[in-house]
Amino acid sequence: MDFSRRQLMQTALTLGAMQAFPGLSYAQARPLVFATFTGSWEEAHKAVLVPAFRKMTDNAQIVLDPMLSVDQIAKVTAARANPPIDVMLHDPGPALIAIADGLVEPYPVAKSAYYKDLISEAQVDTGPAPFFQVVGLTYNPEVIKTPPTSWADLWKPEYKGRVGITNLNSTLGTGFMVEIAKMHGGSEANIDPAFAAIDKLKPNLAAVAANPGALATLFQQGQIDISPGNFNAIQILKAKGVPVEFVAPKEGAIAFKTTMHIVKNSPNQELAFKLIEAALSPEVQATLMASPYLIVPTNGKVPMTGEIAKVLAKDTDELKKKFVFQDWKAINAQRSAWIERFNREIRI
Template structure:
């Protein structure tokens, strides 16, 4: 998407005036899609008020899973109800193929330059605003601190393990990781399904979503499970009996990117809101307790629970790995179908 001279001029403000948003965006209402749970809560508590203070407008946030969002956007592509949205790596590929999002205008961004290459899209779509980490969540009062994925199979954890299916990013990542420990790859998941079947005696619940899995842990129905670090950290910050273990096999890293919806009725406001998520000041507020979001800007210092994982964003990038979703995204539907048929308790 080419940037007009007007867009370039809008972002040439300096000093105190640079904090003001272009007049053109001031009258635009912006509708943004977040994720259910702590991320939606953090946006409403941090990003919303900050955006209102800078623009005079109040954004509307709607929590929604990516697959549901893609379906809605496909049905209303000429007149979408949303202007900007968060995406995980996998669903983002589908949204791009379906022509539902715009490329991110780098020249119109004040904060993109601070985001490292690992958190930028090679094809020019929206950048990463936060990293999510996949490891092992557990109740430290009920199970021993796990050291690796093999702990899920231990006899003492019979009936205590929770899992989620590959309809979610968490479930797909866990499937691949579990298979990798037994010789599988990102495209060869037969070892993964063998491992899941061997794990079933220990499985106390199969949750329909990561949020539901977190709720099951909070309610004490399961005590150990694969999960996102930010889910665990948000609960722990509220005093829940939950902790996060980095597996000896390493962390799986996932990107949460911000994307501009094609045919938005408020494109300038959408860009303003998206760019604010790259602002170190905003990322620092989201990084702090109780939100404990892992920032994508290396200039944001890690504190609290994030600091327990890594000393900095740069160190975090060395600790884990990203899955190559382009290699297996087209295989995922078959994995979901097979999981639903074969993995039952």
Template sequence: MINRRTALASTVAAFAVVASGAAMAQSKTLYVGMNGGNFERTFTQGVFPEFEKANDVKIVVVPGTSSDILAKATAAKGKPQMHIMFLDDGVMVRATGAGLCEKLRPGPELEELVPGVRMKDDLAVGVDLGMTGLAYNKKMFDEKGWAAPTSWMDLADPKFKGKVVFQSASASSFGLHGFLMFNRIQGGNESNVEPGFSKFRETIGKNVLEFIPNSAKISEMVQTGEAAIFPLTPTAVANLKDKGIPVEYAQPKEGAVVLMVAQCVIANNSEPDLAQKLAAYVLSADAQSRMMATGSGVPSNTKARTATPEAEAKLKAFHSNMKSAVTLDWDAINAKRPEWNSRWNKMIER
């Protein structure tokens, strides 16, 4: 016969197992692939904590460039290791075309977005709006008495010899944008890049101090006086200025290039409901207001609100510049991108 003490111990043990199981069920983790640096900090400090608290979930960022994240998602397509990924728009077109994303579920957030950010079949949606233009070392320009740049062709001005920093067109959206705008100025388009490849080295290329894989080194190179001018976004410029780095943004007369960071829920991930819930929250006015307040991002949700008059002024200036922004033909780009990457690495960065 089971005595009272044994029965009590069994009950306690059983309760502990149930409680442990419940705790384990609640302790879910979502893995999110996104660009590191300021973008990662914006979301880990300003956006994700509210969702984590409300849903008893841990969000772990897998940092990397858009190309890095796409490669990881492609390698694990059969058994995804991530739940959501944030990619630059051009790279996201490749991801959706490769069947890596699942359709976002209908919700009120989708109806609040600015026009043009919902990608084909709602497989991905723009979260952070931007554009690639020119940025320059304000301290150096002031000391030299140089006027602010006004054209993409200023990158080829002889006075900037050894002072141009250019992101690799094979690895960075900023570098690709700069190259394709140069190509357009030379008479080409996304279906014909021969003018760009034939003339880049003898013009802009002659001025380039270093081709960098991403923009992480720009802060240091501005402070050491190595970098005078480089492709960059208004948001990235604002983040550098917040750190006391003497940079300014300049809108090229030929137009900046639209650069949208989009998110998608990765197809066949292990937490489809929770991943869809996070994707919906990221698009909400609350999350996008937090994104803007924390990291100077530009929201895609029309109901997001700025925290200060200064932020409102920046947003107004951004929308003014967007009126002349150029949208690239990503279908044409992605069809030839591997070939371009090889040519760039052999012809330009050799």
């Protein structure tokens, strides 16, 4: 094949321009952009959700752009009229912020094939919850021979200097505090009992981790033997051979809805809807429930199997009984004050 210098130049310039101004090539048909979370979330979504979406949409283009919830909100806020993201993924706290800021489109419930099959807690018309995150007690079975049964076990004197918690920067840490408050007569609106209880926990505290991920490291290093922990994170550690077990406390495991939202003004409304539909479908949820992902399904038509049936719940009825959902509207209203207070009071 023969290329003239001019042709080569033209091609090079075009390619260069496309590289420098990606907007040029996206202007006509931008692929669907889904901001998932980093790590195991991205892996699970890439392996299961994306292929299901492609199948459903006859190979529509999709791009995963993993980032934290707060970064998703920042990016969409900065370009409301022409958002760089079509579908957001949020923990309950940030989800409420995104909704309050008017960044999300209501979910077209009437059009949805799967929405009505979701368990009632997952039916949110600003963006349904295809996934639950579950927080319970995690412990090292090599050191702690009798499995803990209650949050109150953290206060046992035999765990002196062996307990780990995280600060309130994370959903996990915040949810844990609310549960402790409830245990001592408080609530989302009254956190005081939790602070009093954490004060009594100080002799047992070996570490206040800066984030839930750091808790995993502390388990691996034998720095802590028991802590509140995320079911999925623990399964990943377990798979790596770290001696760690998860148990749902008798007060109920804390469940967080992880919701997907269509971004307002997204040019890909229809594809965004299809992606969320795929995530709600029993096929995708059943695959994600299996090892290695072990993500708790929210579609009532998915029968519970495997590790989730063994450790968490056999069916949706039991799940509803064993899971505790928290009022994040009330939590968000006071969270900054709590973080401030935690900064000041919890020093070990």
